Amino acid sequence: MHSTHHHSHSHKSVDQRLLEAEQLCESRGKRLTPIRQQVLRLMLEESRSLKAYELLDAMLAIHPKSKPPTVYRALEFLEEEGLIHRLDAVNAWTACIDVNNHHHDLLVVCTQCGKVVEISAPEISSQLKKLIANTGFSLTSNETEIRATCAQCKEKNKPQHNH
Numbered sequence: 001m002h003s004t005h006h007h008s009h010s011h012k013s014v015d016q017r018l019l020e021a022e023q024l025c026e027s028r029g030k031r032l033t034p035i036r037q038q039v040l041r042l043m044l045e046e047s048r049s050l051k052a053y054e055l056l057d058a059m060l061a062i063h064p065k066s067k068p069p070t071v072y073r074a075l076e077f078l079e080e081e082g083l084i085h086r087l088d089a090v091n092a093w094t095a096c097i098d099v100n101n102h103h104h105d106l107l108v109v110c111t112q113c114g115k116v117v118e119i120s121a122p123e124i125s126s127q128l129k130k131l132i133a134n135t136g137f138s139l140t141s142n143e144t145e146i147r148a149t150c151a152q153c154k155e156k157n158k159p160q161h162n163h
Contacts, residue, residue, distance in 0.1 A: 036074045059071055109147055
């Protein structure tokens with residue numbers, strides 16, 4: 001069995017990670033425009049996922065003329081390039097932690113605070129793919145979202161009374 005890698009946050013700075021994203025786009029003949037870069041920076045600076053309206057509010061604080069379609073187009077581009085993940089579990093987006101190295105097939109999402117952990121588990125994904133294929137279905141995404149509760153939220157929700 002292979003080891004399972006997971007990252008909650010890499011030790012690279014936001015600027016290093018933005019530079020990596022820019023180089024990745026350039027190598028594919030794409031452009032990380034200032035708006036796309038700003039949306040990505042906002043996500044890299046957060047340690048949790050962000051909803052579209054939170055991103056729009058943050059963009060408006062920086063660029064008062066920001067419009068929702070502009071932010072959505074930037075999100076679409078970033079998602080297509082694999083720089084961010086869309087999380088249906090919390091209806092939000094999160095920055096991909098490690099765009100250059102390994103593939104993250106499992107995204108564990110805290111449904112209470114939106115925190116995300118990426119896990120690379122190819123053997124689990126392969127089994128899942130086979131199980132789904134046996135039903136006659138085929139996966140439409142290479143990522144599987146797992147809804148969970150993080151340790152901090154679990155601690156917060158513990159009943160306070162002692163027996």
